[in-house]
Amino acid sequence: MSDRSKKQVMLERMNEKKKEVRKIRRIVLIVFLAAMLLLVIGGAILYSYVAGALKPVDPDSEETVTVEIPIGSNLDSIAMKLEEAGVIKDNRIFKYYAKFNNESDFQAGTYDMSQAMTPDELLESLKTGKVYREPVFQFTVPEGLNLAQISEVIEKNTEFTADEFMELVTDEAYINELISKFPNLLTEEILNEQIKFPLEGYLFPATYPVFEEQPTLEMLVEQMIGATDQSISPYREAISEEERTIHQVLTMASLVEKEARTPEDRKSIASVFVNRLEEGMPLQTDPTVAYAHGKHLERTMYSDLEIDDAYNTYQNQGLPPGPISNAGNSSIDAAMNPAETDYLYFLADPSGINHFTKTYEEHLKNRDKYLKSGE
Known part of the structure; x- marks a missing residue:
């Protein structure tokens, strides 16, 4: 092949490559413009959708x-x-x-x-919380009540009897249904065979508005459980980090609730319980003895302490199997954030003032000073 023919072939190949490059550039440009157009259109559609979703559904509606x-x-x-x-x-x-x-x-x-x-x-x-409709009625569950006492509140304020209430809250099938409905609150711990009533301590003390003319008993119970779920919610992360359970926290809170005479005492009482648990000492709190007997005790006698029951914290170390009453926010907070003290003992004098001590000898002196003098 002559030199001229070689040059001609090379020129033709170069021209073809230039044409291919121009085609590729055009294709890339078209794809880029198409993508940008789709992006702009998609953004406009998304913006329009979001903007529309943030407008009233029907600005002229009067219903x-x-x-x-x-x-x-x-x-x-x-x-x-x-x-x-x-x-x-x-x-x-x-x-x-x-x-x-x-x-x-x-x-x-x-x-x-x-x-x-x-x-x-x-x-x-x-x-x-602007409520536009007045409740049909409302009922108040005070702090420190057990299930039997709450049943009396329900009987007094609704058409349901105390027996109907207790039958529902002890029904095994309903308990399992509630565990499914409130999985972040109710666990298998409440099914411990030593527990007297699975829902004890889980019905929150509060005033409850009822907007139904004829509410079901289930609605009332679940309203109270939902309130406990909401109350414990801020502490979930801390409970997990401390490797505790909600059941343990509510159990501790119920003891604080029954022992505390004033809001100021709660965290100090909680500290006594925590210190005793750390020392391996029994909690020895009288309200658990009364709960074991299933009745209110005006005074806890030595004979009362002999009852063979898992809730008797004079005979058993550690927390009782479950709560002995409901607990309000301040007692739950005290159970989560007890005061830092060295107290191991406390007693309440006849006026309701609690006196805390670090040693048993100091405790005996307080007992002689505040209790025996009044006998």
């Missing part, structure tokens, strides 16, 4: 819908309820909007909401 937010509801469940009620368009967008704005501490209650309300208006209503 209201009743939405009930139970005690213990979290943001996820609240958002779902609002979407189911038709007052928001997308529960996920509402949830992210609330989190982005650091909105929390929503109040339980029954609300009359409208599709004309904005997300901000809905959040404000939920935060302030």
